[in-house]
Amino acid sequence: MVVLDSAKSELSVTAKSRVRRAAKRASYRREDIYRLVDELKLGHIGFTQDGEVIVIPMTVWRHGDFLYFHVANKSRLQKLLDSGQQVCISFAHYDEWVLAKSAFHHSANYRSAVLFCRGARVQDPEEFDAVFKSIIEDIEPGRWSQVRAPNTQERKGTALMRLTIEEGSFKSRTGAPSDNKEDLDLPVWSGTKPACPFK
Template identity: 90%
Template structure:
């Protein structure tokens, strides 16, 4: 992903984005947040509509300091963002299962991001192409120059949404099980194992 004009500073922290449980595992650094977003590119977008909470998994990618995703023109997410409503996007990956000697202390080594954003539709054709090229080039370098670019009809039917991150946090866990001292002699294996051995 493009890193120009990025990594300017940490995100501001309010009561909404502050990590309370295991706060020592939290970070508000753009570098930590951007790294996971760039790696996963699968975000779960949460919003409210008619008093109901809805979460939708979407391809979300970063270009500079903005996040982008695309939806059909006149979709509910487009209308919601254009009305000024804030959305919450989460990214998460389990890297390892943490198996302890007690059931209570089983855990996972993970990385996660929660972001609060507002957005708008990209209207500039040059930005439209640049941003779409960035995700395709990230998947396979050199591919944008090989494929057909979006047609006039495809551009009309697609709303590319640009999200400004207003605040957010990164949280992770790494390391071995946190066994109680009195459990260390129990005759059961403890340690870590890949959460998804085929990834």
């Protein structure tokens, strides 16, 4: 169950974050977005540097209404966020392949989110520990009390970044293939299959 800390149940939306194509599949509810982030914990962070577009996959997790990730101290992402620049983080998961009777209508059932964020380095030692504890406890409950806490050198060398979600959207597809009426009698199987064969 997703716990909402914010009084606002939906994210802010502008022309930048509003879903246009297949808009009926969109949601701006924090609950939908938080559930996906909590499940995946893998985000692709996009930003610009010296006029170049860069995207980096990172472990990103949620604690309350904030997103967090950690990098080496004085890394380019830390400097970029500390300077006030916005980043874009995307999360996506294919749940099923959708196999239609025509090549054109093959698709996927998926969940995705695109979030625009700004952030800064966490300076408070208590927040630092609470946030790292939250990800370790989520991976394996009770583990934080068994392992060694970060030492002074590790804290100094690690920049824990807190991100505030300024706006964003969630989009998903579920259901069966959308075959054309004239294709329904074609002698080929159609339906859905797990996107990951190991499920």
